[in-house]
Amino acid sequence: MRTLSLLLTTTALFSFSVCAANEGRAFSMVPEVLPVPDVETLTTLRQQAEKGDASAAFKLALHYLKEPTTGAGEAFFWASKAAVNHAEGAALLGVCYYEGIGTEQDYQKAAESFENARRQGDTRVLNALAHMYAEGEGVQQDSGKAIQLAERAVELGVPNAVQGLARYYLEGKIVPRDPDKAMKILREHLEQHPDDGVACYTLAVILNRETEDTQAVLALLKNADALGVEEAWEALADIYYRGVGVPQDYAKAISYMQKLADKGRPEGLVSLAAMHYQGVGVPKNAEKAKELCRMAIERDSAYAPAYRNLAVLLKENARDEQSRAEVERCFVCAAQLNDIDCTVELAREYSSDAGLIRKRIPEALRWCEAALKEYPESPELNCLFADNLCAMERADRKKAFVHYTLAAGAKYPRAVYRLGRAWEEGWAYEQENRQPANQDKAAQHYLQALELGSAEAAAALARMADLGYTGVEYSPADWVNMLKIGADAGVKGCAAKLAAYYHPKGGQQPDAEISAAWMKIALERDKTPWAMTMRGWELVAEHEEAASPEKLREAALVPDGR
8 A cells, every 4th residue: 555645647647548538438429519509499499399309309408418407307308209219319318328317327228228329320329339248238248249349330430439449459358358459450540540639549558558669659649639639638748747758858747737737627737736746847835736636626526636635735734623624524535536545544544543633433444444445455454444343332352353363464563462462351263252361372472563563562561571470581671671662652651660660669670860751751641640640740840850851862761763
């Protein structure tokens, strides 16, 4: 798993779909730009449609499809009327069923509508039908028929069909993977249609994946750029940002990002935000970066990287409840949009007492489970999930033990330590059966965790010695050192025990100054009640100069940097 950081979207060049420039268009029977009918025209169309005019019904369906709030139901209604004897109307009805526009999503009815449109002569539906046969959506999966339909679509010059056919050979899901054939299909198409910018872009993507011909990739992307393919701008921004096959040129990278931003593309806005935040090619300006991320969210409220980047930017200076709430909201929005890094971050934040977001066990469990679907073997996530299962009001220690065991198998220190606690406290399980407390097994796990660097295990071993456990041989000096390891890592109770060990009244090795120094840590950092009962503040006051971190460092009790 990556550490959460600002995401420069253009640095993920060619990680998107091979047909990204065509995404969603394979099924689109809807013109990109539609004339907006005036009220009089709309009334006339409705009158004609009500009299059975399929063409008028189709135009009404198109009009209502552009209405963001109330149009879906009307679009579906009029598409249904048009579909009977209007090829484009039948195709549009298929889109409504496929996408669930104004009706329940129904792949079978979508396929039937597309077949109806095909019978009436609308060849554009061949792309959609090929996809549905390839995936088995609403029809019996049939790889041969999918390829047959895709090839027929290419023969008939259906827009974007060549990209779909090339993708099948590149992915190798329904035919043997054959990148050379995919590239050949695109090259032959471009010989006949050199002005197909999407095909140029798609071939550039495949060349980049399958070859090291950076110059050919660059030439194709520049052609796609000249032909207005916006995805090519994103790729070119990345090429110039990283200097792939060309001299690194931040100014050119920013110019392509700006072109995307001017078109309202959130990728461009978020990438520009990253450049402003980092001060790369432009003056460093965190406020401008936040503004650009907010603009990206306004342009596309379903674009996860915009929320993720805004959360990272806001987190740096989130001091009050309002700003922390905004950070939380942005992380949640990104995670709900399947940003796995934000999902992991929420799992961490909701699990932590020291996080920016208030600790909440139910939310921690929710996001841990979501993150584990992506990273089921992650020792950190398994351990976090188990910690939260134990922290529930009705703890599920049996399930927690399973997840601790998974994490311990990867030698995750805290998980090994927690298995020790399970054996010490009597909630370990073997073959589904709860086992009685076993100090020897607990100590074995603590020793293993200590070797892995667990300060909690050091404190646990010291505690067991306090309670008279003799299964592990160590001297009083070892006991003190283990407490120091725990205190240095912030394990509560360790500093207070050291203060008691050195206490001038009853300590095993009386030293008022050292005791006062540890007491100060116990009181200020750990807020240990035990230290309060020892009248620790009086001891600290008597030895104010000695009770400083500097004095502790001089005594080699605490490493530099406490």
